Amino acid sequence: MLLSSALITLWALTTTACDLPAHIQRRADKTAITNVHVYDGTQFSTDLKTVVIVGGLISSAAVTDAPTVDGQGGYLAPGFIDSHCHLTSCSFLTPLRQYGITTGLDMGTFPYSSLKACRANGATDVRGPGPAATVNGSAISGLPGYPTSDFIPNSSAAAKFVAKRVVDGVDYIKVFLDPAGPDAQTLSALVSAAHIAGKLVIAHATTVADYQKATAAKVDILTHVPVDAPLDAATVNAIKSNGQRVVPTLFMMKSILTNTGAPPNFYVQNAQESLSRMYKAGIPVATGTDANNNPFIPANPPFGESLHEEFELLVQAGVSTKDVINGATSIAASTFRINDRGAIKLGQRADLVLLGANPLTDITNSRSIKKVWVQGVSS
Numbered sequence: 001m002l003l004s005s006a007l008i009t010l011w012a013l014t015t016t017a018c019d020l021p022a023h024i025q026r027r028a029d030k031t032a033i034t035n036v037h038v039y040d041g042t043q044f045s046t047d048l049k050t051v052v053i054v055g056g057l058i059s060s061a062a063v064t065d066a067p068t069v070d071g072q073g074g075y076l077a078p079g080f081i082d083s084h085c086h087l088t089s090c091s092f093l094t095p096l097r098q099y100g101i102t103t104g105l106d107m108g109t110f111p112y113s114s115l116k117a118c119r120a121n122g123a124t125d126v127r128g129p130g131p132a133a134t135v136n137g138s139a140i141s142g143l144p145g146y147p148t149s150d151f152i153p154n155s156s157a158a159a160k161f162v163a164k165r166v167v168d169g170v171d172y173i174k175v176f177l178d179p180a181g182p183d184a185q186t187l188s189a190l191v192s193a194a195h196i197a198g199k200l201v202i203a204h205a206t207t208v209a210d211y212q213k214a215t216a217a218k219v220d221i222l223t224h225v226p227v228d229a230p231l232d233a234a235t236v237n238a239i240k241s242n243g244q245r246v247v248p249t250l251f252m253m254k255s256i257l258t259n260t261g262a263p264p265n266f267y268v269q270n271a272q273e274s275l276s277r278m279y280k281a282g283i284p285v286a287t288g289t290d291a292n293n294n295p296f297i298p299a300n301p302p303f304g305e306s307l308h309e310e311f312e313l314l315v316q317a318g319v320s321t322k323d324v325i326n327g328a329t330s331i332a333a334s335t336f337r338i339n340d341r342g343a344i345k346l347g348q349r350a351d352l353v354l355l356g357a358n359p360l361t362d363i364t365n366s367r368s369i370k371k372v373w374v375q376g377v378s379s
């Protein structure tokens, strides 16, 4: 008796970090969300519909015996995906969820095991690359605890870096481009090794030169946008014909330019213009914030809230409200090949956000969050 209660106490203690926050309810086996306009990737249904969740997935089961949540004429969208954040603490999952973000794609928290430890039933789902690949002397090479034995000074080190990350079990490979390197050959070696291992490569690039380098090396995803000049037409066309995708992080770029005293026109003239040119060329844009709380980084977008700031900046840059919502749902899912989410469809994860007002008519309605489900677990 004593032993078993001691064991239970021990179990409770050791599972606390990953356990459900108190405000999140246990998953009901079945839930019917009634009276909602449902997003289909293009528009919200005019009619009020019912969406059924069974076992954490969108279902077509009969609704007669399911507990009901009355959506009261609200707007049901797929849960949002933040395609660029830095989840150095599991506690950041709480604001993500509160702001409708049901998947957080980390861009460089190490070790990868610390990110994986944040996975919990009903909590915002997380994916990540472990440490970003970089060279000695880059802006991130001096981050406390960075695994300096993993620097990629040459092609063979780049291949080894990928092999190590594959052993760690990472979801994708991140590379940090910087004036210090890596050089084009090393970057190509990294991309080849990652592709052979079946991993996508995401490149940090904030200048036209780094965008050109990442484009030539055929990385899969470019994150951030150039802040030094508007992106040239030849590079835009190359990105388009390579089938590459972008996660612009406009709010971060704007915040950095402000915080570092860059001329005020740099944001509109360079960052926003680069994004506009890519969007007009038809390059898919996934939505990310660069939310982080790192004192070494020149701006710290707040977790959760910053996605809605990003939405507004994308609309200001000329992106349609539909493409903004898709950039945080279906486009993000296809960009990162997480095909079990991003749409309200039979068999998809029941990652859902219920809004009080239509975000397609006014993007600030993305903030009118009434309820969030992660794999069918509501808050």
Ligand SMILES: *[C@@H]1O[C@H](CO)[C@@H](O)[C@H](O)[C@H]1NC(C)=O
Residues within 6 Å of the ligand: 136, 137, 148, 149, 151
């Ligand atoms: C990185 O460069 C510094 C300065 O040149 C050097 O002292 C240090 O040993 C280098 N670290 C590694 C891991 O190569």
Ligand SMILES: *[C@@H]1O[C@H](CO)[C@@H](O)[C@H](O)[C@H]1NC(C)=O
Residues within 6 Å of the ligand: 153, 154, 155, 156, 157
């Ligand atoms: C590549 O870099 C690694 C790690 O610094 C080093 O040990 C190795 O000798 C280098 N290889 C070549 C061919 O330069």
